[in-house]
Amino acid sequence: MKKLIKDLAWAFCVAMALRLIFGFVLGSRYPFVAVMSASMTHDDSAPNNYYLWMAKHGFTAQDIADMPFPNGFNKGDALILAGTKHVAVGDVVLYINPELGYPIIHRVVNITDDGYVIKGDRNPAQDPWVVKQEWLKGRAILRIPLLGWIRVVPTELVYRFSNTYPL
Numbered sequence: 001m002k003k004l005i006k007d008l009a010w011a012f013c014v015a016m017a018l019r020l021i022f023g024f025v026l027g028s029r030y031p032f033v034a035v036m037s038a039s040m041t042h043d044d045s046a047p048n049n050y051y052l053w054m055a056k057h058g059f060t061a062q063d064i065a066d067m068p069f070p071n072g073f074n075k076g077d078a079l080i081l082a083g084t085k086h087v088a089v090g091d092v093v094l095y096i097n098p099e100l101g102y103p104i105i106h107r108v109v110n111i112t113d114d115g116y117v118i119k120g121d122r123n124p125a126q127d128p129w130v131v132k133q134e135w136l137k138g139r140a141i142l143r144i145p146l147l148g149w150i151r152v153v154p155t156e157l158v159y160r161f162s163n164t165y166p167l
Contacts, residue, residue: 028081028138030094034148035077035105036155039120040092042072050121057109067107068092069143072121078147079105081138087116092140095131103137 042050050072054064064070067090073079081094091108095118109126110117115133119126 028083030081030103030138033079033081033094033103033105033138034151034155035073035075035079036103036148036152037120038075039122040069040072040105040107041074041122043122045122045124046072049124053119053124054109063090066090069107069140073143074145076146076149076152078144078151079140080142080144082141084133084136084139087111087136087139093118093131093136094138094140095135096137097129097131097135105140 051064069092079092079094084093087093087108089108089111092105093108093116094103094105095116096103104118104120104127106118106120106123106127108116109119112130115130116136117126118131
């Protein structure tokens with residue numbers, strides 16, 4: 001039992017050190033995240049909720065193909081995030097609305113003087129608020145399929161048993 005505790009403590013320390021190092025190099029306090037919902041999944045709802053919505057708002061098929069993660073990603077994927085100094089339309093960003101208090105990973109569909117208009121690819125409409133620059137925590141640069149389940153499963157168990165599931 002002592003060895004298990006020692007190994008877990010060592011793994012935790014290594015994980016925190018990697019987070020600090022990668023966070024510094026990538027310019028993000030959140031260099032690794034797990035995708036906790038299906039709001040960016042391209043499934044049967046994508047033709048209406050993503051491609052049709054994007055076409056109605058002036059995006060061409062080539063615009064969509066040129067965006068980062070043009071086919072979205074799935075719940076349980078892991079993302080590596082960089083800083084948010086250079087956010088463009090089409091980028092996938094992690095933000096935290098202070099009124100909600102939990103992170104959301106969606107795509108920038110417009111930039112206005114007030115901030116960023118954001119939409120989950122699978123969602124039928126854009127998010128109901130304009131995201132302020134200070135809410136941004138990272139810009140997705142790499143997807144690692146399935147790796148995020150390491151975080152999703154225990155998190156969902158805790159939320160379900162505590163009756164505080166935010167999603």
